[in-house]
Amino acid sequence: MSQSSSEARILLALLALQNDPKLKVRRAAEIYKVGRMMLWRRQQGIQSRSDWIPKSRKLSDLEEQIIVQFILDLDSRGFPSRLRFVEEMANSLLADRDASPVGKRWAHNFVKRQPELKTRLFRKYDYQRAKCEDPTIIRNWFRLVANTVAKYGIRSDDMWNFDETGFMMGIIQSGMVVTGSEREGRPKSVQPGNREWITAIQAINAEGQLIPPFLIGTGQYHLANWYRECDLPGDWVIATSRNGWTNNELGLEWLKHFDRSTSNRSVGVYRLLILDGHESHHSANFERYCEENKIITLCMPAHASHLLQPLDVGCFAVLKQAYGRQIEHLIRCSITHISKTEFFDAFYAAFKATFTKSNIRGGFKGAGLAPFNPENVISKLDVQLRTPTPPGEATEPSTPWTSKTPTTAIEAQSQKTGEYMLPKGRKDIGENLQETALRETFEETGIKAQILPVPITSVATTPQGRDRPSKITEPIAVSQRVDKNSVLKIMFWYVATADSTIAPEQGTQQEGEDFDPVWVSFGDVESTVSWEDDRRIVSKAVDAVQQG
Template sequence: MKILTVALIAVSLNLWGMIGVANARQPPETLDLQRQEDINESAIPTSVDGILESLTSNNNCLGCQGILLILRTLADFGDDVFVGALKQLCFAASSEDEDVCDGTITLEGPVIASSLRDLTLGSKTAQVFCTTLLGLCNYPEVEPYTVPVPSQPTKPITNPNATLNTTRPSVFKIAHFSDIHIDPLYVTGSNANCSKPMCCRSYTPADEPGNNDFPAGPFGDHNCSAPVSLERSMYEAIKEFAPDFAIFTGDIVDHAIWNTSVEQNSAEIRMAYQHMSDAGLQIYGTVGNHEMSPVNAIPPAHLGSGAQWLYDVLSDAWKTWIGSPAKAKEIGAYSVQSPRTNLRIISISTNMWYTLNFWLYQDVQKDPSHHIQWLVDELDKAEKAGERVYLVGHMPMGTSDALHDASNYFDQVVNRYKSTIVAMFFGHTHLDHFQISYSDYERRTASNAVAMSYIAPSMTPLSGMPAFRIYTVDTATFNILDIDTYVADMNDPTFQVHPVWEKYYSAKEVYGSLINPSISPNSELSPAFWHNVTVALENDPAAFDAYWTLILERVIDLIDRGFPPRLDDVRDMADCLLDERDATRVGPRWAENFVRRQLQLKTRFRRGIDYQRALAEDPAIVQAWFALVRNTIAKYGIHDDDIYNFDETGFLMGMLSHAKVVTTSDRRGRPRTKQPGNREWVSVIQGVCADGWALPPYVIVKGKYHLLSWYTNGQFPPQWRVHPSENGWTTNEIGLDWLQHFEKCTKSRTKGVKRLLILDGHNSHKSTKFDDYCKEHSIIALCMPPHSSHELQPLDVGCFSPLKASYGKEIEKMMRMQITHITKDDFFPAFKAAFSTSMGKENPGLLGPKDTNYST
């Protein structure tokens, strides 16, 4: 396994939602690690290539100990040697830009090296390291430990203000938002499809506004951390519900983890909390793993004061709402009573139990910073005072990101104080979900479901739609009565003008009907309720399995045909299936969760265009593409005359063609020709059959309505299709409309059963509706390798080049007739003449079926 996977993949790649979907390998095997004598120290490679080879071959549990030996040996030479070696290996093994490798390793490398020098090979800590970071071993058994807690009181201590509600209870609202990940360097118009893990910054001149094909909108993009404009929009939406207070479960700093610093993170933290204050919200916050620089690396107290700057910044930001409790400055935690209530808010730092906090693998403690003991003390005080407690943290316990031993010890505390803890609130996963704590995990029942953890979705759009929650709370008991989740739909055309935050679903409305008897409007969402919901879902596994299987098969089919879907596409597939059943649509985070559960799938980042082009020019990639075409033709028995190529090109309506001209020798420099004034964009979608027959063109013009003059003045053939769009570019709806145009034009001339349609990977060709239409009309769509059309697309040279040249000549004729501003009424007859001249069967690159070679 490569070095970036060993030491940094978990840090530099796995900390944010992935974007594409691809096939994954099978789960690792299990081996006994307690055999340090099997590790041969003399076999340590000394070159970069040798280390890479060793890491690639050591892909099992025992081999992981060999990997750790290599890393520890490098660490023993000192931080500089260790960091330098990791950088070389990252450059050699990773597809990330060099500055991403360099920055991440510079920040994280010394922490990793320090922990590795303290690591004993074959130990439980080494096995946990291999399990949580590399996935090469089974997780070791939890080390038994009984958390010291005071004994249970002889009689329950209840809230003296609580009363039994037989009618609709008095309620109040609280908000819960998480993982805002604000990027202060976000630039509207910058490249949203860059070569780095996080985009929407002007990293290079090519990424700057006006120099790229994927401009970032003013309110965010799925490939980027959030702009301040989206953050402020959410606060304004939350204010509309007039919550008594808001719970913020951490993660302020953006995802550019290779470029953080104490100064920069401090400024971002102060700015975010100031924005919350400016919005007039009462905030109870907690510390997220991204607040730290380096990311995640918050050392426990016994390893020094490296996190003191963070605790100082946070305690200063929180004092507006909580005063100045000493523990906020000491361990980043606090315990305060909500004003004029019997409710206590306890905020904990879950970073002390996070698998990717590399400090925790050094001098391992059962209770780092005595955090659990402090929590016990605060809960005991609350119990004795008859207070109710909301527990707030960043990372939910019991997940794969939490150390198992710590989760076990934390759960002991929750079970002891289950009568005091009303609810727990977390974030971190970017998912909208919940967890149930039980007193007996072997025999889980409604009666031994003791506590609830509510995990909020993220605001950052990097891994889904921005979202927050509003809880309806019983004033007397502080029990949760309902949860409404609100989202800003980024697919809404108005999103980039003004995000609209709309109710996505109510937990009581969606889940309440699943259980029998149904929950009443006044009932709380108790742990027993949530247990019964899970039972109801488990009791209909066939429906869920069939539902998942349909989506899984469809995703794999798309991958095989060269259309690896985005997570949004997977969610769209699920929504379409649910719409057919008149069922509620899936949540914003459903697709990511679905992919994680499928062993056949994994998620990954799309690589940058330059790298993709290099891949497309690789003979192996090209040969695989032609093999796919050849095999598809053979599989479906497709006739040569039923094979079509599809592409799109664009025109500036008043742009002349480029051509050599003769000038006098005294005119230095490049000859200039005056262009007509209109630079309005027009797109043309064109399909061509393998026999050279060209489909009637599909023209997309900027506008909202069709005008009669387009068809009368231009004498447009009736088979040609014109479609106005807001900017003259294609959309998913236009892509589907072109496909219907293709079906109408080719159906009558089809000789076989199936038609093969070869196209590029534009998003409009990847929509669920586009794929559905192809299946319904016997069209097999294949996608060329990403960014390969410059090598594999015959239309570029054979059709579009002469078409544009012919069109330029038509515009030149108009100029000579003193037509200096080209309108659509001028464009259409000029384009018709150019099309007739250039789109014949004799064009170079449009080969007849007998000359076509599908094998390279």
């Protein structure tokens, strides 16, 4: 007889005794087949062994099992839990009974004494490695979705995707424009220049429906004119944070907004919420709220949202293009500064134009989710087959990594502004230009690179007695920029190659630098860099590499 079965009968007996004052303990024990003395002790308020907490422990056996099952459930849905999350879960249970929180080492010790759990090193996927390994990862993702839909009876109306996207209020994207035929050089669009960050959180479902947006602006207080002078619908939510980004508290607030907006229209018992692995999307409180309100979360594989996320596939790109057109219109009307008031109006117009039923359903179709068709995604993958090392070479000394034809580029993203740029910096005394390029790349990204010969033209002469090489390591381009102190800078740009499967070294950046290295596919790199001159440089570099 299992312990859980016995406990269930005791609870039923206690309930019967509570509902029928005339029922005796002996008779109740006979009816529910439990021990008379055990039932009597429980009626007197003596705890069961499973609920009893030793003085050396913070949680009962039952509470610890709740945490174990929660961790295993999250892991099965693509959310491997960090120790910090385990600690948050424990403290959440303790807070329910006004108990003090656990200590610093509690989560580590808890995992050690749970045979069902163990800690593993969490390995981040870089883009190139993900593309090599994606077929298996992507097929597993669709298998997980299909199993979850079947297990919980998810209808297409209850299949939701949510994510966030950011806007620099006064920055517009590059695009094709019409100019006079005698104009020389590339045209430049005037931009208001306000780089204040706004985050938009949005959710859509497989039937082409959406919920009101949740916007997060930079600041501490709400201003009356946001609501008085803007035409935003009353059900849109505006929140604030120190930097305009989301956090755990705002992530939970959005989840409650999602619940309010979808609970009445839900067709089945459960709602499925597909999301990425951002910390604010699966904090302990976030997951607990989901469990309490029958919201099932599924986490997409890392670095695959451009393929698997309906919002990325069908909506966010066209939204940003439409927003850029709204800002261009304001500029032509001589509005040279974009405040939050102008942003909200421009965003509203762009949102209405792009978050259409056809775009939303197209996003789910492109992501292979509705109608369910994994081949929609798998057919797009750049599958690379690896030749195994012959047995005879296994005893050879290991050789350094050698370059293969690159398909991704490294960018440095500023943590302060969110801008993407190419690595660059000043030459040290005694360095040649190539040494400077490689050193600055390493300092800003933590990536060790080597100059890559590419097939470009050069006026440099060929040494006497040598054939002119088909690929050379000369600069790919030269550019000039004037800095804020009116000093003219001349920059020489080189093409280099590096191993994208190796994690960047930490602590290489100079004081005041705050860059994150980001690997981006050749197809996306020109559209992601923030500066027009960088786009020109990277376009030439990609062309040269692909020709070689």
